[in-house]
Amino acid sequence: MIRWVLLLLGGALLGGVVHLATVIILPRTATQDAYARLTPIAPVNTVVALPIPSPEKAIMPFMDPAFASAVCRYDLSEGPLKLTVPVSPAYTSVSFYTRYDVAYYAINDRAAGRRVIELDLMTAAQHEQVPEDEEITAADRLIVESPTPTGLIAIRAMAPEPGLMPVAQSAVAASRCMRQTEPARTRK
């Protein structure tokens, strides 16, 4: 009897280890996470507008139907990326996610303070290679460091009422994310 109780206790303890291990491993093995859902429709380093979510069809759960959204699935292994997002009249935000869908940075139109949100996305290693004087001369250049070489940029513009949706959609559709062929050198 005691033997079985001990085995039960041992099993339960081991169960705790299994639980923690599965929770930690799950994001790396998930086949239907946001990144995986977007991979078939979003080519690398290109802004792709996402359809407005509807009851029949939504690419991801819990999308806000009041927003026009677009994603840029990025890969920085070839070099840094330049992102430009024109702001829409109401509210525009750009959120950055790692390969495992963890949000690491976000900026909105007010924080950007101009008509266009412009920033450079690079890995920490690429940031180190940016010449220091470049950084000083281009003080208004916003540099975002990505913790992972791949990830997602979500560009979202709000339509405060349904009639303004086309305006929001055209704002996100005019966004660009592209690789800098000559990093930091061709720019003034």
Add this chain to the structure above:
Amino acid sequence: MRLLTGTLFALAIATFVGLGMTYFALSRGAAFGALPIESWIAWPKTGTVDADPYARASIARAGRLPVALGDGVSFTVRSDDNGKFLDGRCDIVLSGITPAARFWTLTLYNNDGDLIANSINRYGFTSEEIVRRADGNFEIVVAPRANPGNWLPTGGIERYQLVLRLYDTAVGVSTKAGREVPMPAVSTRSCP
């Protein structure tokens, strides 16, 4: 033989307990750092790099992208102020004001995060669309049948959740549940 059956028994218990706990934790959306305000709950940390392993796992499992903290905060409500689950066949009233934010949206989802089909294709409200009273308070009726004023249709489903997303707001990780963060009251007005 005894050793073998004993080991198998312990391993079976471990599998059952471990996977069961993982399933339970993730389907409940458990994570640390919850910010409960009345019946609403938010996890501001889930939208940052400090997201804990539970938050990361439930994000990956749901396949959603969390609202990044620099963008906004999302509050969810699944039951009214008396603890009764939100029932799509009842008339539920949201009344009061929201915390300060540049914009907010209120959206109705089923428990899988899908929008609910309805006759007027309305899935939520934005802060600009809402009709307010003179004192700035608003009232939203979430009900299966048309109501005057701000009506959010439920499509008659049994269980749903409302998500209030505050955009460009000061509510965040350092916010304490309390008076500076007023959330709308949620009450069940009538049930068939």
